Amino acid sequence: MDQAGKKVVTRFAPSPTGLMHIGGVRTALYAYLVAKKNNGAFYLRIEDTDRTRFVPEATEDIIESMKWLGLNFEGPVVQSERKDMYSKYAKELVEKGAAYEKDGAIWFKMPQEGKVEFTDLIGNRHVTFDLSKEKDFVLLKSDGFPTYHLAHVVDDHLMETNPVIRADEWMPSVPKHTLTFQAFGWEVPQYAHLPLILGTDRSKLSKRHGARSVSEFRKDGFLPEAILNYMALLGWTPPGEVEIVSLEEMAKTFELNDVHSTPAVFDITKLEWMNGEYIRKMSDEELTKRLEGYLVDHPAKDKIAPLVPLVKERIKKLSDFIPLTDFIWEEPEYDMEVFNKIKVPNQKEVLEKIDVTLEGLPKPWKKEEFEATFRKLAEDLQIKVGDMFQLIRVAVSGQLVTPPLFESIEIMGEDKALQRVKSVAGKYPAF
């Protein structure tokens, strides 16, 4: 309910000309938040009135993305399914004298004088348009489909949308819309025009920036709650000093009034940080579940649970899990370059000592004993403790960076670890 006691209805109305774009998330999210905050309704509306740019998979991708993000909606309302309705309304305006037919299309007659004023909910901007600059425009195209202008007015009136939340690029069309609403004798809704989201070069976010679809972010291992949280911050600051805010919390505090009227640059580095924050905050059980859902084709998908606590603080995206743990299930490829990074002379000799020491270690290996043994070996061989463990790490994994060594060995199995050390020591330096 708004102050006037009317139900608040918002909608996200993308046009299915491509996959759901990351920039659209913010528009959808704000519209969703306004509805939730006011106990209203939030709709998805598919604006597929341009047959020439229509992409069949797009609608499904938009719906799927919205669901994945957790932006639950009513609908979708699909404009192409209501095609006949629009022409009736267009003809109504012709009858009223507000529109006319020409070249098989129906045009709206714009007055040549006067002005249209409105106050945008974003930044409380009072904007005035001089009508002498306006031209007649098409309401109904010659193919019988409505233009955006007609479809917006008719649908948002019928759906009782208020406020209308959309991208800033629509602001110059406000006079067209206002006059069309008035020609029908309908109430003009309030508008909130959201500033653009820019790429790092400050131009409109597009593919050229690696700007991508929601589904691509999903494939990259981003979490929906992190995406939502980050996008919300592009133009809005939650009360207090916290930046990590759940959808539910946002829905309690969000105000269109607090949204910036300044375009914001999309910074993936901060999104990645935030994604990592969400991963770290998650329980091991939850992270395991997410990882299992993400790693659909991973061969060891069902065996990842014990690894989760080890990788939790080491991954920013779900996808980071793969390169970090591959060595556990797959035989690593060894590279002398990697060994060369460890500043230990006589590496072959040391590796052989490690092999022998490992064989002498009573099974099952115990963490304390494992550590103490190799600390002592490092001392005996007069090399740094850190280098000792690095050498074992590389022998076992082929990598300089892994989850904690002992725990990783425990998960892959003592025998496999031993066998790798033996093999490496034997073949060194040619693998």
Add this chain to the structure above:
RNA sequence: GGCGCGUUCGUCUAGAGGCCUAGGACACUGGGUUUUCAUCCCAGGAAUCGCGGGUUCGAAUCCCGCACGCGCUACCA
């Protein structure tokens, strides 16, 4: 060109006349914890608030002008 919107650290922002010698977050740099990496902790650099005029005892905050950026200017949305 016309019309419209915008302008605080590299980025996201706090800021609604004195609390601002401009605060926080990300990123960056240095240090600590640590068998790697990461996490975590501490410290640091980083915006003369686009520029120029006003108004005021006092302006990032109000007004005007300019510059720059972006958007719209389709039978696309």
